[in-house]
Amino acid sequence: MTAHTPARPRKKKSRRGKFLVIILLVLGVLLVAADFALAAAGEYQIAQRMREKLQLDEDPSVRINGFPFILQALRGDYKHVEIRAYGVPIKDEQQGVDLRDLDIEADLRHTHVELADLLAGNVSKATIDQVDGSIKIKALDLNRLANQVTPFDKLSIEPDNRAAATQTPTPDPKAPKTTAAIKLSGQTNVAGKVVTLTAYGQIALVSGAIQINIDDIELDDNSLKQIIPQLRQALAIKIDPGTLPFGAKPTAVEVESGAFKLSGLITDVPLVQR
Known part of the structure; x- marks a missing residue:
C-alpha cells in the first residue's frame, strides 16, 4: 500500500497563521487608537492654552499633524500644529480696532514640549521654532466699516482677475x-x-494695516456718474486688525473670494506667555 501524508498538521499550521494575523491586526488597531487618543489629549491641552493666549470665547480648532503621534511625542518635537478660529471679534478702543468676524489661523512649525508636560497642561516651557500666522477680514466687516461713510449693502470681495490686473x-x-x-x-x-456698483482697485499693506484704493467704478445706471468720486472716497478704507497670532507682524496681503488676508511669521516664540 502507498503511504499518505496526514493533512491535519497542515490545517493546524494554517489556523495558527490566521490566528497570528488576527492578533497582529487587533494590536495594530489598538496601537492606532491609542496614538489618536494621545494626539487628541494633546490637542485639547493646546486648545485650552490657545483660548487664553488668543483671548477667544471658545476653544479653537487644533490639529497635531503627523503619524504616528507617539514618535513626535517621544522626541518632544511636534513638526506641524494647526490652529484655527472662525468668526472671532476683536475690539480695542485705544487702537481703534473694531472687527467682528475675523478668521484666525496659525501654523506652528516644530513645537517643543515634553509629552508628560503636554498631557498635564504644563506648557510654560514650550517653545515654537516658527509661527505662520494670518487673519482674514471678511465682507461683513468691510460692509459695516463702509457704512460709516456711505450706505452700502451686499458688498462682496473678489480678486480682480482681469488681464490688466x-x-x-x-x-x-x-x-x-x-x-x-x-x-x-x-x-x-x-x-x-x-444702484448696483462694481469697483476695481488695490489693497496695500501700510504699517501693518490694509489700505483700500479704488481706481475705477462701474454703475448699472450711467446717468449717475457724478457720484463716482464720492463712492471712491467712501471705499478708501483703512482696516487695522492689530498684530497677527503670537505677535507676528503682517508682511503680506492677498485677496481671496470673500476676504482680505493679512499674513506674517515670527520665530522662536513661547507657546504661552511667561
Whole structure:
C-alpha cells in the first residue's frame, strides 16, 4: 500500500497563521487608537492654552499633524500644529480696532514640549521654532466699516482677475506681496434709488494695516456718474486688525473670494506667555 501524508498538521499550521494575523491586526488597531487618543489629549491641552493666549470665547480648532503621534511625542518635537478660529471679534478702543468676524489661523512649525508636560497642561516651557500666522477680514466687516461713510449693502470681495490686473511684473516671485488687485461689488442708495456698483482697485499693506484704493467704478445706471468720486472716497478704507497670532507682524496681503488676508511669521516664540 502507498503511504499518505496526514493533512491535519497542515490545517493546524494554517489556523495558527490566521490566528497570528488576527492578533497582529487587533494590536495594530489598538496601537492606532491609542496614538489618536494621545494626539487628541494633546490637542485639547493646546486648545485650552490657545483660548487664553488668543483671548477667544471658545476653544479653537487644533490639529497635531503627523503619524504616528507617539514618535513626535517621544522626541518632544511636534513638526506641524494647526490652529484655527472662525468668526472671532476683536475690539480695542485705544487702537481703534473694531472687527467682528475675523478668521484666525496659525501654523506652528516644530513645537517643543515634553509629552508628560503636554498631557498635564504644563506648557510654560514650550517653545515654537516658527509661527505662520494670518487673519482674514471678511465682507461683513468691510460692509459695516463702509457704512460709516456711505450706505452700502451686499458688498462682496473678489480678486480682480482681469488681464490688466495680472500683468504687473514681480521683481521677486518669492517675496511677500504687499499689494493685491481687488474687485468689490455691491449696492448703494442714491435719492431713494438702489444702484448696483462694481469697483476695481488695490489693497496695500501700510504699517501693518490694509489700505483700500479704488481706481475705477462701474454703475448699472450711467446717468449717475457724478457720484463716482464720492463712492471712491467712501471705499478708501483703512482696516487695522492689530498684530497677527503670537505677535507676528503682517508682511503680506492677498485677496481671496470673500476676504482680505493679512499674513506674517515670527520665530522662536513661547507657546504661552511667561
